[in-house]
Amino acid sequence: MSRGIRRDKFLLELARRRKSIRRFKAGVEIPLARVLEAIEVALEAPSGMNCQxxxxxxxxxxxxKHRIRIACEEAEKKLHGNVRGEFKKWLEQRNITWEKPFLEDATYLIIVYADKHCPYTIQSTWLAIGYLLLxxxxxxxxxxTYTPPDAEKVNSLLKVPKRYKLETIIPVGYPxxxxxxxxxxxxxxxxxxxxxxxxIILKTMNT
Amino acid sequence: MSRGIRRDKFLLELARRRKSIRRFKAGVEIPLARVLEAIEVALEAPSGMNCQxxxxxxxxxxxxKHRIRIACEEAEKKLHGNVRGEFKKWLEQRNITWEKPFLEDATYLIIVYADKHCPYTIQSTWLAIGYLLLxxxxxxxxxxTYTPPDAEKVNSLLKVPKRYKLETIIPVGYPxxxxxxxxxxxxxxxxxxxxxxxxIILKTMNT
Known part of the structure; x- marks a missing residue:
């Protein structure tokens, strides 16, 4: 618990800077190591019974990536055909349609799976995703973080065992x-x- | 996406240092602001439809804190009476019993609730918990992160509306x-x- 290596408010700066990006520069190369370094951080997250x-x-x-895009867009077309109310308004305001070019344009997709047999598996996995985004x-x-309405086709493209559930697809690249x-x-x-x-009275912030 | 303020591998250092602590120094005072600063980071997390x-x-x-401890220990006694197999072994190896002194000894408890009416509410909330722990x-x-087997009594002590679900209790303090x-x-x-x-072949780490 040494506070010696604390760097004041670096995480706040990082968290404030980080925003969800839906349009990526296509055709950009990025060393795989930079993505793996971020995953290394996620691997340090705690989990129920340390099940990881x-x-x-x-x-x-x-x-x-192209095939994953096509698979997700098929599922999205079905979803968007049925969307009503608040959700429909929210999507329209943000220009979010069934089209998911980020699945193809992003340099990498990190697809995150959770083992259904572990305790608190969703909770632990999303906690680790928090680490990963930062x-x-x-x-x-x-x-x-993009979650397709139906993951079956993606799971089959990637040959994922039934024991694992697709939690999210994280496109990664330059905006x-x-x-x-x-x-x-x-x-x-x-x-x-x-x-x-x-x-909480705000002046307590200065205690 | 400026990389100018990047501080090399600070997050990896932080994530590696961070470990789950089950025994806290009792009676320690810590400024509330230090806890609120960490929550400020969590508030920057992304969430489904930005529902926060x-x-x-x-x-x-x-x-x-004492009452919360008593409420959780009552629920734990029931759980521990029924525990079998792998989970029982895991608990015994770590000396984890129904007793939860950390709920009283930790300087603060951060109790995290999720709005049941939001999309991807569990996922978003645990992603924010990832931010918070770091x-x-x-x-x-x-x-x-401690999740009581039954949260009803805690919810009632804190007068929490039914719309919200207790996701976890985070004791915070000095180990x-x-x-x-x-x-x-x-x-x-x-x-x-x-x-x-x-x-992935490990040499690709150096690309």
Whole structure:
């Protein structure tokens, strides 16, 4: 617990800088090692019973990325045909359609699987994904967590055993354009003290 | 995506240092601001439809921590009475019983709730918990993710609306003793390239 190597607020800086990117520069080469370095960070995450339920498939092959895109877009077309209400509005405001060019344009896809037989497998895996996103950002790489509505075709393309569940696909690369980070609620709305609804007075921040 | 402020492998260092701590120094005072700073990092995490489904209750009150401990230990006694097989062995090897003194000894408990009405609420919340654990470590604070077998009593003590689900209780403080981090699988066992089972040759790490 040495505080000697603490670098003040580096994580806050990193977390604030990191935003979800949906458009990537196509055809960019990035050393695989930079992606693996970020995954190394994720592997240090805690997990239920230290089961380490995660498995990562890094996809760099162009043809395979193309096939994954096609498989996901087929599932998306079905979903978008049925979308209604708030979700439909949210998608339209952000120009999110069934098209997923990021699955092909991103230099890498990191496909994250969770072992269904482990305790707290979803929780542990997503905790590790939190580590991973920050580590990708530290390594200068943009990312997104994208979960296809139906993963069966992707699992079959990658020959994944039934025991594993696709949790998310993380496209990784350089952003095509700068975008503004979606706003976050301020701390005062998201943290209570000792009881639900009891707000923290902001001056306590300076204690 | 400027790489100018990158600090080489700080996250790897942080993630490797961070380990789950089950015994805390009792009676230690820590400024609340140090905990809130870590939560600020978590609030920057991405979430499904940017719903930010998380809510954090920071518990500092001694009497309340004691009551939470009692409530959780009651649920644990029932669970431990029924535990069998692998899980029983795992618990015994680590000396994990129904007793949860960390719920009382830790300076703070951060209780994390997820809004059941948000999309990908568990996934988003645990991703943010990943951010939080790293940020606590950066701030020199030890932590654990502990999920009680039954959260009803805790929810009622804290007056939490039914819409929210207790995801985890994170005791935060100084460790009572140094412990060795549980070992992690090496990268080579956890990452495949382009297809399930296709291992990455380690020399590609140097590309």
């Amino acid at each position: 339920p995660w498995q990562f498939i890094v996809v760099s092959d162009r043809e395979l 580590a990708l950002e530290e390594n200068g790489l943009a990312s997104l 095509l354009e700068e975008k503004i980070k979606e706003p976050r609620e301020p701390l005062i709305n998201k943290v209570y003290l000792n009881k639900w609804g009891k707000r | 489904p998380w809510q954090f209750i920071v518990v500092s009150d001694r009497e309340l 940020a606590l470590e950066e701030n020199g604070l030890a932590s654990l 009572l003793e140094e412990k060795i981090k549980e070992p992690r699988e090496p990268l080579i066992n956890k990452v495949y390239l382009n297809k399930w089972g296709k291992r």
